[in-house]
Amino acid sequence: xxxxxxxxxxxxxxxxNSEKKIRHQIESIRIxxxxxxxxxxxxxxxxxxxxxxxxxxxxxxxxxxxxxxFSAEVISAAxxxxxxxxxxxxxxxxxxxxxxxxxxYVLAIADYxxxxxxxxxxxxxxxxxxxxxxxxxxxxxxxxxxxxxxxxADSFDVLLRRAEKLYxxxxxxxxxxxxxxxxxxxSEQDSLYYVSQVSTLNQEKGRKSVEVLSExxxxxxxxxxxxxxxxxxK
Amino acid sequence: MxxxxxxxxxxxxxxxxxxxxxxxxxxxxxAVLDFLAGFIIIKDDYSTFRTPHYxxxxxxxxxxxxWSAWGSSLYRxxxxxxxxxxxxxxxxxxKTGKQRLLILGDSHSEGVGVVxxxxxxxxxxxxxxxxxxxxxxxxxxxxxxxxxxRAKFLFEQGLKVDHVFVLIDLSDMQNExxxxxxxxxxxSWMRETLYTGxxxxxxxxxxxxxxxxxxxxxxxxxxxxxxxxxNEQKISGTPANTLDLYATFFSDFDDKVLLSNPQFHGVGExxxxxxxxxxxxxxxxxxxxxxxxxxxxxxSQQVKLTISVHPWQYQIxxxxxxxxxxxxxxxxxxxFDIEFINLxxxxxxxxxxxxxxxxxxxxGDNHWNQFGHALVAGYLVNYxxxxxxxxxxxxx
Numbered sequence: 001x002x003x004x005x006x007x008x009x010x011x012x013x014x015x016x017n018s019e020k021k022i023r024h025q026i027e028s029i030r031i032x033x034x035x036x037x038x039x040x041x042x043x044x045x046x047x048x049x050x051x052x053x054x055x056x057x058x059x060x061x062x063x064x065x066x067x068x069x070f071s072a073e074v075i076s077a078a079x080x081x082x083x084x085x086x087x088x089x090x091x092x093x094x095x096x097x098x099x100x101x102x103x104x105y106v107l108a109i110a111d112y113x114x115x116x117x118x119x120x121x122x123x124x125x126x127x128x129x130x131x132x133x134x135x136x137x138x139x140x141x142x143x144x145x146x147x148x149x150x151x152x153a154d155s156f157d158v159l160l161r162r163a164e165k166l167y168x169x170x171x172x173x174x175x176x177x178x179x180x181x182x183x184x185x186x187s188e189q190d191s192l193y194y195v196s197q198v199s200t201l202n203q204e205k206g207r208k209s210v211e212v213l214s215e216x217x218x219x220x221x222x223x224x225x226x227x228x229x230x231x232x233x234k
Numbered sequence: 235m236x237x238x239x240x241x242x243x244x245x246x247x248x249x250x251x252x253x254x255x256x257x258x259x260x261x262x263x264x265a266v267l268d269f270l271a272g273f274i275i276i277k278d279d280y281s282t283f284r285t286p287h288y289x290x291x292x293x294x295x296x297x298x299x300x301w302s303a304w305g306s307s308l309y310r311x312x313x314x315x316x317x318x319x320x321x322x323x324x325x326x327x328x329k330t331g332k333q334r335l336l337i338l339g340d341s342h343s344e345g346v347g348v349v350x351x352x353x354x355x356x357x358x359x360x361x362x363x364x365x366x367x368x369x370x371x372x373x374x375x376x377x378x379x380x381x382x383x384r385a386k387f388l389f390e391q392g393l394k395v396d397h398v399f400v401l402i403d404l405s406d407m408q409n410e411x412x413x414x415x416x417x418x419x420x421x422s423w424m425r426e427t428l429y430t431g432x433x434x435x436x437x438x439x440x441x442x443x444x445x446x447x448x449x450x451x452x453x454x455x456x457x458x459x460x461x462x463x464x465n466e467q468k469i470s471g472t473p474a475n476t477l478d479l480y481a482t483f484f485s486d487f488d489d490k491v492l493l494s495n496p497q498f499h500g501v502g503e504x505x506x507x508x509x510x511x512x513x514x515x516x517x518x519x520x521x522x523x524x525x526x527x528x529x530x531x532x533x534s535q536q537v538k539l540t541i542s543v544h545p546w547q548y549q550i551x552x553x554x555x556x557x558x559x560x561x562x563x564x565x566x567x568x569x570f571d572i573e574f575i576n577l578x579x580x581x582x583x584x585x586x587x588x589x590x591x592x593x594x595x596x597x598g599d600n601h602w603n604q605f606g607h608a609l610v611a612g613y614l615v616n617y618x619x620x621x622x623x624x625x626x627x628x629x630x
Contacts (some may be wrong), residue, residue, distance in 0.1 A: 041306025049301065049308055070306045072596065072603045076349070102605060103593050142586075149584040166586065174588035177551075 022047045026061065041070050048077045055085055062094045066101075067091055074098035087120040093128070099161060105136035138165050156185045158219050167217060180215050186223055262493055271440040281479060282346055283311055284374070285433060290383040290417040292483070293373050295433050297323050304347035305476060305599055312350065316388065318371045319350050321359065326369065330390040333366040335618065336388070338381040339401030342411070342544065343372035345607065347596045352604040357611035362619060369395070375483040377409035378402070383418050385528055390421070397618075399537045400528070402563060405518025408501040412487040414520065450482065456482040460493045476599075489586035501547040502600065505558050518559075523564050529572060541567060541574035544610070545582060546600040547591045555582040572624050 013224040022043060029040045044061040052058045058081055065074045078095035085091060096111030112129040119125065145162045152158045176198070183194030197212050269465055280303035287293045294466040298318040304308055337355050338341055344352030350358065359368035371384050381400055419425060435442035458481065484493070492498045497510055499614065504514035525541065532539045543563050545555075555578040567574035594606030602610065 038306045042303055042308055045308035069597060070308070072347075072456060073306055076307070076309065102603070103589065137322065145582040162586065171589065174586045177588045218351065
């Protein structure tokens with residue numbers, strides 16, 4: 001009987017300490033490699049899904065998830081908390097950011113509107129909503145370009161315009177991909193220029209990718225005005 | 235207190251329990267302590283709803299309501315009475331008046347990292363609720379051989395369906411090689427009882443939990459010792475929970491040369507590599523031989539069969555929506571008169587491929603996120619509501 005009592009006490013203490021344990025685990029994770037980033041993601045999600053009653057702390061964890069680039073997790077974490085705190089404007093704002101990162105503009109705008117409905121005096125929300133709307137406009141222009149790519153005789157021009165648009169919404173990996181495609185449509189010299197510029201990205205103390213991409217866009221911008229045949233022969 | 239001297243001290247033999255009784259009592263005490271200790275020791279490691287299986291290699295435990303982890307995603311998992319991912323824990327009737335679609339596939343169709351109602355099968359079930367009932371028997375690391383065994387097991391259980399939809403995945407090429415020597419054990423009352431007993435003990439008994447955990451850890455360690463090149467190259471970018479799960483499916487495979495080759499673990503790139511193309515072809519051929527068995531099984535039950543293929547991130551970046559792999563399966567489906575769906579164009583189109591992978595895939599992973607599932611569901615809802623299923627009662 002004594003042993004059973006002891007085990008029951010241990011069970012009780014175990015249950016009491018779980019929340020503290022997860023908090024301690026979250027605070028102790030220092031992101032040094034990708035594995036630790038995933039550990040942090042899981043720990044944050046564990047806290048939010050199992051506890052999450054401390055709203056301020058939980059929102060801090062969602063921000064951590066955002067910083068780590070876990071947008072899908074931000075959306076589900078915010079959803080769990082919205083089930084408990086449906087009138088918290090910041091939760092809508094955070095979920096909206098998650099949607100925005102995944103190019104789900106309609107959902108993002110709906111969340112920003114929800115946040116503003118609850119807290120109309122919050123100027124930050126209004127500024128952010130305006131910025132999302134502008135980004136959505138660029139996104140819609142990109143979708144039109146995608147449509148025209150299928151029928152375009154000069155994909156060089158469409159791809160370059162798309163790269164410019166993607167650059168303006170900070171989609172740098174996508175820009176690099178499009179510039180790679182563009183480099184194959186121009187002359188050998190254009191292709192070599194692309195390779196030489198991109199190689200500087202991989203070097204130690206290499207230049208910032210935004211600078212390289214910007215220069216590449218400018219370079220191909222000059223080539224754009226040439227006739228496709230002349231472009232190839234240049 | 236003083237004992238009365240009037241009462242003689244009698245050594246009673248009738249109050250003393252027999253050795254058998256003592257043994258039973260000891261077992262009971264140990265069992266109670268074992269189960270109580272289980273409450274403290276047994277931790278939910280987010281894959282406890284998974285289980286090995288004597289007939290179809292592995293699957294999901296029935297009637298589970300728990301949490302699962304994939305990468306950094308933590309999501310709620312519910313399984314029905316047949317051990318299938320579902321929106322609720324409930325008893326599935328073996329026969330129903332409604333048309334029934336049975337989905338088979340691997341982790342993509344199981345929907346790892348995404349809560350069931352947001353997976354394509356959850357969306358299909360919701361949107362086609364008036365037309366058909368959707369059951370999803372998919373499970374991580376399934377391939378045609380296991381899918382065939384799973385379907386056979388369900389049909390022998392008495393499950394009636396009208397349509398089987400198999401989502402062929404690129405990893406099937408590797409899985410078919412890994413499961414080549416797996417032999418399903420005969421079904422029996424005894425085996426089924428042992429299987430159920432194992433599930434219960436794994437959940438509640440601390441002793442059983444410790445023994446099986448140590449054995450699993452040892453197996454995982456052994457796997458990573460052999461697959462060390464893969465470990466060094468890719469481990470830093472892959473979440474630990476995903477890697478551990480990956481390791482558990484190699485229990486019937488001991489080709490150390492292949493295991494230690496990093497390219498063996500990059501199955502998505504096999505058919506672009508001249509050295510691995512032959513291996514890809516072997517994997518595809520093995521898969522197709524089991525697909526034919528599944529087709530025969532479906533025909534015997536008058537059940538329609540549809541298969542589909544879908545790309546990984548690597549295929550999307552390559553940009554060919556009708557590549558070698560698609561052609562292989564399309565040709566196979568045409569020859570054997572199986573309905574075929576190519577989902578490559580859904581992801582490979584004029585959209586920038588980097589944007590496509592960002593939008594529809596879990597970060598750093600080949601599985602769809604909730605928006606990827608929604609995209610696939612959008613296509614399939616249209617497909618199944620237009621031409622997917624036969625008339626109710628027509629085939630029964």
